[in-house]
Amino acid sequence: MPSTIKDIRDETGLSLATISKYLNGGNVLPKNKEKIEAAVEKLHYQVNEIARGLVTNSTRTVGVSVFDVTDVFNGIILHEIGLQLSHLGYGMLIVDSSNDQTREEKNIRFLVNKKVDGIISLPVAGSSAVLNPAFAADIPVVLLDRQYRDRSLDSITLNNREAAAGAVNYLIESGHKKIAVICARKEYTGHERYEGFKSAMENAGLEIRKEYVLDGNHSMEHGYNAMHKILKLHDRPTAVLSTNYGINLGVVMALNEAQVSYPEDISVVGFDNLMLSNVLKTQLTVMEQPMERFGQKGVEILMQRINEKKENNGSLEHDGHINIVLSSRMHMGGSVKKI
Amino acid sequence: MPSTIKDIRDETGLSLATISKYLNGGNVLPKNKEKIEAAVEKLHYQVNEIARGLVTNSTRTVGVSVFDVTDVFNGIILHEIGLQLSHLGYGMLIVDSSNDQTREEKNIRFLVNKKVDGIISLPVAGSSAVLNPAFAADIPVVLLDRQYRDRSLDSITLNNREAAAGAVNYLIESGHKKIAVICARKEYTGHERYEGFKSAMENAGLEIRKEYVLDGNHSMEHGYNAMHKILKLHDRPTAVLSTNYGINLGVVMALNEAQVSYPEDISVVGFDNLMLSNVLKTQLTVMEQPMERFGQKGVEILMQRINEKKENNGSLEHDGHINIVLSSRMHMGGSVKKI
DNA sequence: TTCGGATTCTGAATGGTTACAATCCTGTTT
DNA sequence: AAACAGGATTGTAACCATTCAGAATCCGAA
Numbered sequence: 001m002p003s004t005i006k007d008i009r010d011e012t013g014l015s016l017a018t019i020s021k022y023l024n025g026g027n028v029l030p031k032n033k034e035k036i037e038a039a040v041e042k043l044h045y046q047v048n049e050i051a052r053g054l055v056t057n058s059t060r061t062v063g064v065s066v067f068d069v070t071d072v073f074n075g076i077i078l079h080e081i082g083l084q085l086s087h088l089g090y091g092m093l094i095v096d097s098s099n100d101q102t103r104e105e106k107n108i109r110f111l112v113n114k115k116v117d118g119i120i121s122l123p124v125a126g127s128s129a130v131l132n133p134a135f136a137a138d139i140p141v142v143l144l145d146r147q148y149r150d151r152s153l154d155s156i157t158l159n160n161r162e163a164a165a166g167a168v169n170y171l172i173e174s175g176h177k178k179i180a181v182i183c184a185r186k187e188y189t190g191h192e193r194y195e196g197f198k199s200a201m202e203n204a205g206l207e208i209r210k211e212y213v214l215d216g217n218h219s220m221e222h223g224y225n226a227m228h229k230i231l232k233l234h235d236r237p238t239a240v241l242s243t244n245y246g247i248n249l250g251v252v253m254a255l256n257e258a259q260v261s262y263p264e265d266i267s268v269v270g271f272d273n274l275m276l277s278n279v280l281k282t283q284l285t286v287m288e289q290p291m292e293r294f295g296q297k298g299v300e301i302l303m304q305r306i307n308e309k310k311e312n313n314g315s316l317e318h319d320g321h322i323n324i325v326l327s328s329r330m331h332m333g334g335s336v337k338k339i
Numbered sequence: 340m341p342s343t344i345k346d347i348r349d350e351t352g353l354s355l356a357t358i359s360k361y362l363n364g365g366n367v368l369p370k371n372k373e374k375i376e377a378a379v380e381k382l383h384y385q386v387n388e389i390a391r392g393l394v395t396n397s398t399r400t401v402g403v404s405v406f407d408v409t410d411v412f413n414g415i416i417l418h419e420i421g422l423q424l425s426h427l428g429y430g431m432l433i434v435d436s437s438n439d440q441t442r443e444e445k446n447i448r449f450l451v452n453k454k455v456d457g458i459i460s461l462p463v464a465g466s467s468a469v470l471n472p473a474f475a476a477d478i479p480v481v482l483l484d485r486q487y488r489d490r491s492l493d494s495i496t497l498n499n500r501e502a503a504a505g506a507v508n509y510l511i512e513s514g515h516k517k518i519a520v521i522c523a524r525k526e527y528t529g530h531e532r533y534e535g536f537k538s539a540m541e542n543a544g545l546e547i548r549k550e551y552v553l554d555g556n557h558s559m560e561h562g563y564n565a566m567h568k569i570l571k572l573h574d575r576p577t578a579v580l581s582t583n584y585g586i587n588l589g590v591v592m593a594l595n596e597a598q599v600s601y602p603e604d605i606s607v608v609g610f611d612n613l614m615l616s617n618v619l620k621t622q623l624t625v626m627e628q629p630m631e632r633f634g635q636k637g638v639e640i641l642m643q644r645i646n647e648k649k650e651n652n653g654s655l656e657h658d659g660h661i662n663i664v665l666s667s668r669m670h671m672g673g674s675v676k677k678i
Numbered sequence: 679t680t681c682g683g684a685t686t687c688t689g690a691a692t693g694g695t696t697a698c699a700a701t702c703c704t705g706t707t708t
Numbered sequence: 709a710a711a712c713a714g715g716a717t718t719g720t721a722a723c724c725a726t727t728c729a730g731a732a733t734c735c736g737a738a
Contacts, residue, residue, distance in 0.1 A: 002476060004693055015719045020695060029717070044475075050398065050454050051693035053389050055724045061432075061453070069421070070414035078408045082435045086445070091453055093400075094433040096421045106425070114400070114430055115389050136383075137341060224618045246614075253618050256595030275585075279563045279592050343725055354687045359727060368685070390725030394692050680738085687732070694724090701718070708711080 003043040011039035023047060053115070061091045062302060063111030065104060065121040069096040072245065072274060073291070074122060077144065080295025081120060088303065090117070097124050105130045112137050118302045120144060125188055128153065138316040140305035144298045146188040147323075154305065156297045156324045160189050163287040163328040164196030164243065167269040170285075170330065171239045172204050175339040176267060180212035180237040182226040182247050187218055193243040193271070212237050223250025230266075231258050238339060239267035245274055248284060252276070263337035273331060283333030290326050297324050342382040350378035362386060392454070400430045401641060402450030404443065404460040408435040411584065411613060412630070413461060416483065419634025420459060427642065429456070436463050444469040451476050457641045459483060464527055467492065477655040479644035483637045485527040486662075493644065495636045495663045499528050502626040502667040503535030503582065506608040509624075509669065510578045511543050514678040515606060519551035519576040521565040521586050526557055532582040532610070551576050562589025570597050577678060578606035584613055587623060591615070602676035612670060622672030629665055636663050 008019050012035040022028045022036050039045070053059045064081060066074045078094065085092050093116055095107035104124045111119055112133045118140045121131070128148035134141050143155035171179055181197045184190030194213075201208050211233060216222035223242060227250060230240060242248045248270035255262060262268050262282065270286040277283055301322055309316045347358050351374040361367045361375050378384070392398045403420060405413045417433065424431050432455055434446035443463045450458055451472045457479045460470070467487035473480050482494035510518055520536045523529030533552075540547050550572060555561035562581060566589060569579060581587045587609035594601060601607050601621065609625040616622055640661055648655045 006693080016694080017696075017720080018718055021718085024695080027717075032717090046452055048393075048454070048693050049452055050389060050393050051724090052695075053724095054387075054393055054693080054726090055695045057724080059389065069417045070411065072409065072411065072414075075409035075411075075414055078433075079435055079437065082408070082433075083437075086434075086449070091432055091434070091449060093430055094417075094421075095425075095430070096418055098418065098422075110425070110430060113385060113388055115387070220614050220618055250618055253591075253595070256592070257620055259598060275559050279559055279589060281596055345725080355726080356688080356728075357686055360686090363727085366685075371685090387725050390692090391727075393694090393725080394727045396692080682737095683735095685732105685734075688730090690729090691727085692725105696723085697721095699718105699720075701716105703716080704714095706711100706713080708709100 002048075003045045004048065005045070007043050008036065008039045008045055011043065012036055057115075058117050059115050060089060061093055061114070061116050062299075063093045063095065063108075063114065063116035063119045065095050065097060065107050065111065065119060065123070067097050067104075067122050067124045068099050069094070073145075073272075076274075076291045077122065077295050077298075080292045081299055084296055084299040088299075099124055101126050101130065109133045112139060118142070118306050120298050120302055122146065123148070138309070140302060140309060140316055142298050142302045142305070144294055152321050152323075154301055154322045156294055156301065156326065158189070158289050159325050159327055160192035161196035161199070163271070163289075164193040164241065165200035166196075166328075166330060167241055167287050168197050168200035169204075171241070171267065171269060171336065172200070172206070174239075174267070174336050176239040177206055178209075178212070178235075178237040179206070179239045179241060180214065180230055181241045181243065182214045182216075182223055182230075182251065183241075183243045184218045184222070184247075185215050190218055190243055197241055197243075218244040218246050220246045220250040220253070223247030224254045225250070227251045227254035228258070231260060236266065239269070239336070242268065242270040245270070245272040245276070248272070248276060248286070252280065252284070262335045267336040269336060280333075282335060283331075284335045285333040286331050287328045288331045289328050293326050297326070341387075342384045343387065344384070346382050347375065347378045347384055350382065351375055396454075397456050398454050399428060400432055400453070400455050401638075402432045402434065402447075402453065402455035402458045404434050404436060404446050404450065404458060404462070406436050406443075406461050406463045407438050408433070412484075412611075415613075415630045416461065416634050416637075419631045420638055423635055423638040427638075438463055440465050440469065448472045451478060457481070457645050459637050459641055461485065462487070477648070479641060479648060479655055481637050481641045481644070483633055491660050491662070493640055493661045495633055495640065495665065497528070497628050498664050498666055499531030500535035500538070502610070503532040503580065504539035505535075505667075505669060506580055506626050507536050507539035508543075510580070510606065510608060510675065511539070511545070513578075513606070513675050515576075515578040516545055517548075517551070517574075517576040518545070518578045518580060519553065519569055520580045520582065521553045521555075521562055521569075521590065522580075522582045523557045523561070523586075524554050529557055529582055536580055536582075557583040557585050559585045559589040559592070562586030563593045564589070566590045566593035567597070570599060575605070578608070578675070581607065581609040584609070584611040584615070587611070587615060587625070591619065591623070601674045606676050607674040609674075621674060622670075623674045624672040625670050626667045627670045628667050632665050636665070 009016055097104035101124050108130055119134055120142050122144045123146050128151040131141055143153050147155050183194045185194045214226035242251050270284045273286055344358055348355055436443035440463050447469055458473055459481050461483045462485050467490040470480055482492050486494050522533045524533045553565035581590050609623045612625050
C-alpha cells in the first residue's frame, strides 16, 4: 500500500540509483531534484527503514536495557536518552529486566537479534557474561550508572565514593561525630557509597558503630524502617546519611510521623532531590547526580563507538575503554545543623 | 560476519527454501532436519529479523507511546506491557512525549516509519489527529488510560467516574457532608474523576463549595499546596478526596508537616497506593487501579487487531471499537472516620 | 507402469543501496 | 572548428537475507 522508491521512479522517469542518491543527500541536477521532491510529496513517499537497514546493515535503533522501568531514576535517564537519540534520528528499543538477571540475559539476546546498532545498559549487576551475545555480534555497549567487577567496559558512572565522602566530610565539618548511614551495600552504587562513607569516617578517625549502619536496599521502605530504628536507639546519632532517593523519602516520612524535626533534632544528608524538593518546608541537603548528563554522555560515547566501528568497516576493536565519572554536587538545603 | 541461511545451505547442501521452511516449522525429512540442526548449531545461525521483516512485512515489534516516561504510573504499565509482549516474542519500541503534543506527533510518525506492527498509546491528550499517520499506514492502535473526545478508538480505561463517585459515597455513608476534592480537571482522568465527585455530591444533595475544589495538576506539589490551603480554611472540610497518587503523596506530607493526623482530624480518600502503602503508620483508604490489567488488556486487544488485519490480508477495518473499562476497587485503609 | 502425496528446488519478490560503467557537459587544446 | 580531457551526473545490475508460489522430483503403493 505505501508507495516505494519504484513509484517515484515511475513518476519521475529517473533511475532508482539517482533517486536513492538524492534521498541520501547526494547531488543531482536542480530539475531532477524538483521532480523527485514533487513525486515524494505527491505520493507521500517515506523510505522503508527495514529495507534500507537490510542493505546498510544498520537499523538506526539502539537498545536500552534497564534494570527496572518502574524506578524513577531509570525513568529520568530513559527520558534523556530518548531525547538525545531522537535528535540523531535514532530510535530506542527498551527492555526491562525487573532486577532479574535471567531476564536481562534474554533481553540482551533479544536486542542482538533485533540488530540494534548499539546497546546502552543500566545493568542489573552480577556478571558481565550477560553481554556476551552483544560482543559476539560486535555490537558496541555502554554501561550507565553501574559497572561490572569482572570486566572493564565503556561506562558512565557517578563518583559515588567521593560523593558519599563529601557528604560525610560536610557533616564532620559541621561538628558531627556520631553519624549513621542508611545504605544498600549489596547494590552497586550502594556499595560504593558505603565505602565512601567508611573512608571519610576512618580518615577523620571517627568510629563506625555497628548500630549506626542500617543496611538494606534502595527503597522508601528501608529508609522508613531504618530511620525508625535509629530514632529508637538509646544513644542516637546526631546525623544521618541516606544513600538514595527512595531512602530519603522514607526517612522524611518517618521523621514527620515521629514528629522529630530536622535539623533541630537530627541532621540529614541525602542523595538526589527530584520531586521531593518541591514539597518540603525545610529542604534536604543532598548530593545531586547530574541525571541528564548520564543520558547525554551515554549516547555520546555509544555514537562514538558506532562511528568508529563504521570506519573500521564493521570491526569493533579499540584499545582500552572509556570510563566517564560524573561529579555530583552538593545541594545546600537546611537539613544540617552546626554543632 | 554473522552466518546467514546461505551458510546453512553450503553446509547442508539443501536449498534455501527447504531450510527456510524447516526454520518456520515446516516438515522436512528426518535426515535433513538433523543436518540443518547440526549446521545451525555449528555456525551459531540466527534468523535475520530484518530480512524476514522485509518480506513478511511485519517486524514483530510494537510501538508504545507514553505521555511521560518519568511518571511512575507509566513505568508500571510499561513494565507489564513489556512482559506480555516478550512472552509473545514481540519487542517494544518506546517513545516518550514529555507531555508535549508536538513531540507526540513526531513520535507517532517515527513509529510508523519503523513499521511497527501496532501501537499502544498512553496519549498526551488533545486531538486524535496525531495518530493520523498510523491510520494512513493501516497500523492498529490501542489507547490506554485516556481517550480522545473527538474520535472513538479501541481503548482500555478505568471507570474513573464510578471510582471517584464510589469514594465520595463511602465518605457520605461515613457521615461526611463537608467534602473537599484535590483534583486536576484539565487532565483526562482528572476531569473524569472530578465529574464522578460532582455527581455523587449532587445525588446526595450536598453542596460543592468553591473553596473545597482545589484544581491543579496531578502532582505531589499540587497535593501539598492544596492540602495546606485546606488546612488554613476557617471552615475546614471533614474529608478530602485526592484524585491521584502524586496528590496523595503531597497530602500526606502536608498533613505530617502540619501535625494534623488522619483520620482523627480529617478523613482522606486517595487514588492508588504504590510504594506509599509500605510506609504509612495508618494506611490510606484508596481507590486502586488494576495497573497490570491495563498492560495485559492493552496487549491482548492490540494482538487481536494485528491478527484480524493479517486475516483480512493487510486491511485494517472492523465495525466499531472495543472500549474496555476496568473497575477500580476500594482498598480499605484507616484514613476515614465515621462521624 | 502409473498415480499421488510428500518433499525439495527454482526463481521471483521484498524495497532499498552502491560499485562501476556510461553518458553528459563544459572548457581547453590543437 | 573539431577533438579531447575530465568532472559531474545518471544508469545498470548486483546485492542484502529472507519468504513463498509453483514447478520438479522422489518414493512407495496399487
